[in-house]
Amino acid sequence: EPEVTQTPSHQVTQMGQEVILRCVPISNHLYFYWYRQILGQKVEFLVSFYNNEISEKSEIFDDQFSVERPDGSNFTLKIRSTKLEDSAMYFCASSVGLSGNTIYFGEGSWLTVV
Amino acid sequence: AQSVSQHNHHVILSEAASLELGCNYSYGGTVNLFWYVQYPGQHLQLLLKYFSGDPLVKGIKGFEAEFIKSKFSFNLRKPSVQWSDTAEYFCAVSAPMNTGFQKLVFGTGTRLLVSP
Numbered sequence: 425e426p427e428v429t430q431t432p433s434h435q436v437t438q439m440g441q442e443v444i445l446r447c448v449p450i451s452n453h454l455y456f457y458w459y460r461q462i463l464g465q466k467v468e469f470l471v472s473f474y475n476n477e478i479s480e481k482s483e484i485f486d487d488q489f490s491v492e493r494p495d496g497s498n499f500t501l502k503i504r505s506t507k508l509e510d511s512a513m514y515f516c517a518s519s520v521g522l523s524g525n526t527i528y529f530g531e532g533s534w535l536t537v538v
Numbered sequence: 539a540q541s542v543s544q545h546n547h548h549v550i551l552s553e554a555a556s557l558e559l560g561c562n563y564s565y566g567g568t569v570n571l572f573w574y575v576q577y578p579g580q581h582l583q584l585l586l587k588y589f590s591g592d593p594l595v596k597g598i599k600g601f602e603a604e605f606i607k608s609k610f611s612f613n614l615r616k617p618s619v620q621w622s623d624t625a626e627y628f629c630a631v632s633a634p635m636n637t638g639f640q641k642l643v644f645g646t647g648t649r650l651l652v653s654p
Contacts, residue, residue, distance in 0.1 A: 428581070455639065467582075467628065467644040472637075479637045515582065522639060529574070529582035 426450045428530035430516050436536045437506055445501045445533045447516030456499045457517040457527065458491065460484070467515065473499065506537045540565040542631050544645035551619050551652050559614040559648050561603075561629035570640065571612040572630040573603055576647075582628065588612065599623070621654045 429448045437443050449456050458470040471481040473491050488510075490502045499518075503510055516530040545560045563569065573585040586597025593605040603614045612629060628647045632640040 459642070466646050467630075467642075469641045469643070472639045472641070474639070480639050480641065526584050526587065527640070527642060528584075531579075531581035 426528075428516055428518055428528050430514075430530035430533050432533055433531065434534040434536070436538060439508060439537055440505050443503045443506055443510075443535060445503075445514050445516075445535070447499045447501070447530055448497050449499055449516065449518030450528055451497070453518035453520050453528070455519045455522065455525075456491075456493070457519075458501050459515040459517060459529075460512040461515065461532075462509075462512040470501075470514075503535075506535075508537050511535055511537045540569070540631050540633055540643045542629050542643055542645035544627075544629050544648050546648045547646065549648055549650045551650070553621055553652055553654055554618050555652075557614070557616040557619045557623070557650070559627055559629075559650070561612045561614065561645060562610050563612065563629075563631040563643075564610060565631060565633055567633060570632045571603075571605060572632070572642070573597065573601070573612075573614050574628045574630060574644075575625045576628065577625045585614070585627075619650075619652050621652050623650060624652045625650060 431446045456473040461467045471485045472479045488504045492500050513532040515532045517527045519525045519527045541564045543562045571588040574582045575585050586595050588595045588605045596602045601616050626647045626649050629645040630642045632642050
């Protein structure tokens with residue numbers, strides 16, 4: 425079964441540093457997402473992306489965050505200047521289409537900000 | 539705004555016991571409902587989903603869920619659990635956003651431990 429893959433699986437970074445989390449969505453999928461889960465809390469929607477632009481973003485997704493699809497396969501989440509509260513598991517996801525299509529998740533990237 | 543409540547945070551069962559995990563949501567419009575499972579060290583996987591039609595939905599690995607609209611509930615069930623069902627289970631609801639995208643709103647999850 426095709427999978428969404430994410431790298432790194434775990435990253436430790438110092439506060440204030442930039443972090444890029446990488447994702448390779450399923451190849452024929454057109455819609456991409458980032459979610460995150462702070463330890464002990466709910467999985468939360470961050471952003472959705474289609475046709476090389478953000479279509480929706482949550483209030484969490486402030487100016488510190490950006491997403492990009494630099495080539496035909498990767499989908500990245502950048503956190504410009506990390507804060508302690510950015511420590512979380514970040515999940516990339518993708519789907520073929522919109523409502524009615526299953527969203528497939530990657531294994532997650534665990535970010536620890538120290 | 540949509541919200542999802544999962545009432546059981548931790549459930550411990552013996553093998554062959556029956557399972558029911560509660561999920562209630564709040565949203566006045568048409569919703570799509572999901573159960574995802576996350577096995578230790580693995581990614582979120584879709585167990586089953588409800589979009590329309592028969593409110594009793596069957597998923598993978600013997601799981602099923604029943605959508606009861608009047609109760610805003612979508613409880614997950616399995617008649618006989620196995621040790622391999624040990625995982626965290628997430629209920630989620632989606633509703634279309636202005637752009638037509640669906641945003642998943644998750645519950646807090648239920649950690650299931652099945653003892654052999």
